[in-house]
Amino acid sequence: xxxxxxxxxxxxxxxxxxxxxxxxxxxxxxxxxxxxxxxxxxxxxxxxxxxxxxxxxxxxxxxxxxxxxxxxxxxxxxxxxxxxxxxxxxxxxxxxxxxxxxxxxxxxxxxxxxxxxxxxxxxxxxxxxxxxxxxxxxxxxxxxxxxxxxxxxxxxxxxxxxxxxxxxxxxxxxxxxxxxxxxxxxxxxxxxxxxxxxxxxxxxxxxxxxxxxxxxxxxxxx
Amino acid sequence: xxxxxxxxxxxxxxxxxxxxxxxxxxxxxxxxxxxxxxxxxxxxxxxxxxxxxxxxxxxxxxxxxxxxxxxxxxxxxxxxxxxxxxxxxxxxxxxxxxxxxxxxxxxxxxxxxxxxxxxxxxxxxxxxxxxxxxxxxxxxxxxxxxxxxxxxxxxxxxxxxxxxxxxxxxxxxxxxxxxxxxxxxxxxxxxxxxxxxxxxxxxxxxxxxxxxxxxxxxxxxx
Numbered sequence: 001x002x003x004x005x006x007x008x009x010x011x012x013x014x015x016x017x018x019x020x021x022x023x024x025x026x027x028x029x030x031x032x033x034x035x036x037x038x039x040x041x042x043x044x045x046x047x048x049x050x051x052x053x054x055x056x057x058x059x060x061x062x063x064x065x066x067x068x069x070x071x072x073x074x075x076x077x078x079x080x081x082x083x084x085x086x087x088x089x090x091x092x093x094x095x096x097x098x099x100x101x102x103x104x105x106x107x108x109x110x111x112x113x114x115x116x117x118x119x120x121x122x123x124x125x126x127x128x129x130x131x132x133x134x135x136x137x138x139x140x141x142x143x144x145x146x147x148x149x150x151x152x153x154x155x156x157x158x159x160x161x162x163x164x165x166x167x168x169x170x171x172x173x174x175x176x177x178x179x180x181x182x183x184x185x186x187x188x189x190x191x192x193x194x195x196x197x198x199x200x201x202x203x204x205x206x207x208x209x210x211x212x213x214x215x216x217x218x219x220x221x222x
Numbered sequence: 223x224x225x226x227x228x229x230x231x232x233x234x235x236x237x238x239x240x241x242x243x244x245x246x247x248x249x250x251x252x253x254x255x256x257x258x259x260x261x262x263x264x265x266x267x268x269x270x271x272x273x274x275x276x277x278x279x280x281x282x283x284x285x286x287x288x289x290x291x292x293x294x295x296x297x298x299x300x301x302x303x304x305x306x307x308x309x310x311x312x313x314x315x316x317x318x319x320x321x322x323x324x325x326x327x328x329x330x331x332x333x334x335x336x337x338x339x340x341x342x343x344x345x346x347x348x349x350x351x352x353x354x355x356x357x358x359x360x361x362x363x364x365x366x367x368x369x370x371x372x373x374x375x376x377x378x379x380x381x382x383x384x385x386x387x388x389x390x391x392x393x394x395x396x397x398x399x400x401x402x403x404x405x406x407x408x409x410x411x412x413x414x415x416x417x418x419x420x421x422x423x424x425x426x427x428x429x430x431x432x433x434x435x436x437x438x439x440x441x442x443x444x
Contacts, residue, residue, distance in 0.1 A: 041312065041314055041328070043265040043267075043276050043310060043312070044276070045265075045267040045274035045275060045276035045308075046274055047269065047274055051306045051308065051336065052267035052268055052269055052274045052306065052307060052308045053267060053308050053334075054265050054266070054267035054276055054308045054309070054310035054334065055310070055334075056310065056312040056330065056332055058328060084273045084274065085274060086267075086273065086274045086275050086276045087276070088265060088276040088277070088278065090263065090265070090278040092263055092418075094421075094424075095359055095360050095420075097360060097363060097367070097423075097439070098367065099367060099368055100367055100368040100369075100370070100374070101352065101356055101363065101364065101367050101368065101369055101370055102368075102370050102371075102374040102377075102378070104356060104359075104360070104363065104367070106263070106280060106359075108278065110278055112275075112276065112277075114273065130323065134323055134326060137317055137326075137328075138317050138319060138326070138414065141319060141323065141326065142323065144409065145319070145320065145321060145322055145323050145326070145409055146321055146322040146323065146324075146404060146407060146409065147322075147323055148322070148323055148324050149324075152322075152324040156324070174424075174426040174427060174428070175426055178426050178427070178428025178429070179428060182368060183428060183430065184430075185368060186433060187366065187367055187368065187433070188423075188425070188429065188433050188434065188435055188436055188439065189425070189426040189428075189429055190423050190424050190425040190426045190429065191423070191424045191426075192360065192420050192421070192423050192424075192439065193420065193421035193422070193423075193424065194418060194419070194420055194421070195418070195419055195421055196314075196416060196417070196418045196419075197416070197417055197418075197419065198317075198414050198415065198416055199414070199415035199416070199417055200415070201319075201410075201412050201413070201414050201415075202316075202396075202412050202413045202414075202415065203410070203411070203412040204396040204397055204400050204411040204412045204413075205396060205400070206396070206400025206401060206405060206411075207400070207410065207411055207412065208405065208406075211408060211409070211410050212410065213410055214410055217319070217410065217414065
């Protein structure tokens, strides 16, 4: 029993088409933007010397592009421009505890973006991309901390990936064995929610006396 | 300023060697086991039709192998046995808020395992692998829920990846600009901790009356 019917992916290409019946695809472009807006860490998959490599890095998205730091993938992307990547953003929302081990699963939201990232060279676009990336992880910091100097900007490798070819998959709701024979078992079933939260800011040991925590960091974030 | 000196990776192969100065590698095998034990979701990178694909899935690790569901990667791994993969497990521990945007970063622990996954066909190893995977996500469920039938076991694609070729990278501690000229700025600096927690279990709508939440799910987990 699938709570959400199988629909086609955002873009209907060979690699974004959903194959498995239990995966739930979404056609809505707004859902892609929502999933990308809900996080700041992505996993970039890239070929290095003929083998796949999956590297975590921070990103920012603006509805058209996903910007991510190229430095982590310097071994591949900078060395070989034109390389295709897959950038995946996953949020785990809960563990699905069914009556049977077989029906156990995970509630999640996952966006996968495919394409050839473009190195951002225009200083203005680079600044805008870094702003997105910074604000997505820590809203308020771009206007608060010291912005990149020209030298720092030049030393930063930023890549832009179009959101044109992307798919979103998600699972939500309870276990799927509530209407089968296993429902007769004396086994508790439900969902164990998983949440990611920000804690209380920890000041740097080297922080000078008298510098107060700014407002945008003082209010608890979820 | 790197708080942790650069050391060589667990295995010294071309792809596990660390290149970037700011990345911190660990040689300690126990650290790999710790990072893998701290999560249950990995990102599998695999080549599909000449392009990388990064798919999230659940895993279990026993110090020798990482077991993961092959179903999510059925388009590739099952179709092309012998394909190499990169399986990455990442934990985000905090946002590093420096005085300058340039020095902003993430405290994280990341394990990357490389190799050719082996489809698990032996029923005993498959059961043991599924047990690992189930218990890593939801300890206690293997002995509580209904275990896989022979038919379900046959329908489950499980892959085993040796932990022989792996690297661990991590970052911890405060921002790196506490001893430079930026330390003079009136800018707060420190770390915003990030934590992932399990919430209160939500019973399935179809749960029969009178089935109590079992002990292993009742105590709060972190």
